[in-house]
Amino acid sequence: MIELVDIAYVRSGAADLAGAVRFATEVVGLEHVDGGEPGVAHLRADGRHHCLAFVEGASGVIASAFTVADPGALALAETELETRGFAVRRGDPDEARSRRVGEFVAFDDPFGNRIELVVGQQTLARPVRYGRGAGITEFGHLCLDAPDVAEAHRFWSTTFNARASDWIGDAACLMRIDEVHHKLAVFRGDRPGLCHVNFQVAELDDVFRNWHHLQEHDVVIEMGPGRHPQSGAVFLYFLGPEGLTYEYSYGVRRITDEAAWRPRYFDPAERGSIDMWLGPTQKPVTQPQISSPQLVPEGIHP
Ligand SMILES: O=C/C=C/C(C(=O)O)=C(/O)C(=O)O
Numbered sequence: 371m372i373e374l375v376d377i378a379y380v381r382s383g384a385a386d387l388a389g390a391v392r393f394a395t396e397v398v399g400l401e402h403v404d405g406g407e408p409g410v411a412h413l414r415a416d417g418r419h420h421c422l423a424f425v426e427g428a429s430g431v432i433a434s435a436f437t438v439a440d441p442g443a444l445a446l447a448e449t450e451l452e453t454r455g456f457a458v459r460r461g462d463p464d465e466a467r468s469r470r471v472g473e474f475v476a477f478d479d480p481f482g483n484r485i486e487l488v489v490g491q492q493t494l495a496r497p498v499r500y501g502r503g504a505g506i507t508e509f510g511h512l513c514l515d516a517p518d519v520a521e522a523h524r525f526w527s528t529t530f531n532a533r534a535s536d537w538i539g540d541a542a543c544l545m546r547i548d549e550v551h552h553k554l555a556v557f558r559g560d561r562p563g564l565c566h567v568n569f570q571v572a573e574l575d576d577v578f579r580n581w582h583h584l585q586e587h588d589v590v591i592e593m594g595p596g597r598h599p600q601s602g603a604v605f606l607y608f609l610g611p612e613g614l615t616y617e618y619s620y621g622v623r624r625i626t627d628e629a630a631w632r633p634r635y636f637d638p639a640e641r642g643s644i645d646m647w648l649g650p651t652q653k654p655v656t657q658p659q660i661s662s663p664q665l666v667p668e669g670i671h672p
């Protein structure tokens with residue numbers, strides 16, 4: 371079993387790099403960390419050097435990354451994935467530099483989502499220079515698509531240490547890797563992709579202030595403000611450029627008594643199962659996975 375320590379970053383293709391950065395800084399409120407790397411823009415939300423990187427090119431998610439403890443754990447993870455039949459590729463030093471990590475490996479999950487496992491993700495000591503005062507405190511979670519959510523849970527909970535915190539029928543599974551109710555969610559979708567990236571905000575007021583800010587800037591609000599009964603968080607989903615959905619949320623549950631927690635099963639057909647405030651609900655737009663070079667011939671995955 372591979373122990374995921376935290377989420378690290380999402381890497382996404384941007385056909386209009388400048389436009390994606392402008393939105394991420396001026397509208398979402400992230401910091402643009404200028405790394406002097408042509409064609410790549412790093413966006414920061416917390417201590418991590420970045421949690422979102424835009425790479426000039428075709429729109430779509432390139433990879434979603436998780437941290438493991440140290441180089442030894444990364445080497446063990448590589449072997450374990452290979453033993454389980456996954457093709458694993460070691461990132462080269464230039465790729466690792468661009469990701470601001472010491473080392474990383476890449477593989478595709480059984481549904482075609484490109485996952486990277488990293489060690490040595492760079493921390494910046496100076497405070498975050500937020501693009502605007504959105505109240506962002508941290509990169510909260512990432513959400514992937516898969517056609518079979520139960521199968522995705524089986525994969526993440528047997529290959530990795532992810533535990534189901536709650537289910538929304540066969541439509542979604544919210545999984546934790548630490549005390550936070552979920553840092554990884556899988557939603558049902560026909561194709562692999564990134565359903566959304568989440569940023570936690572400091573206060574309830576931030577969610578509502580941000581809502582007005584987004585409306586003033588004619589941003590498409592996909593869902594909310596509302597309150598999820600699963601994590602208890604007040605949410606707001608909105609669509610950015612390149613088909614990337616962002617979520618602000620406030621007040622996510624922490625599961626402090628691991629032994630006592632039992633995942634709950636919500637019925638997606640019940641009104642209120644997605645939004646306790648009974649607002650209109652819809653699945654956020656998914657950013658499709660960019661088809662990356664095959665790691666190995668098809669069909670090798672278990
Ligand atoms: O549709 C339900 C979403 C639930 C939550 C939550 O409980 O916070 C999410 O944020 C999510 O799955 O992304």
Ligand SMILES: [Fe+2]
Nearest residue numbers: 511513568617
């Ligand atoms: Fe979310």
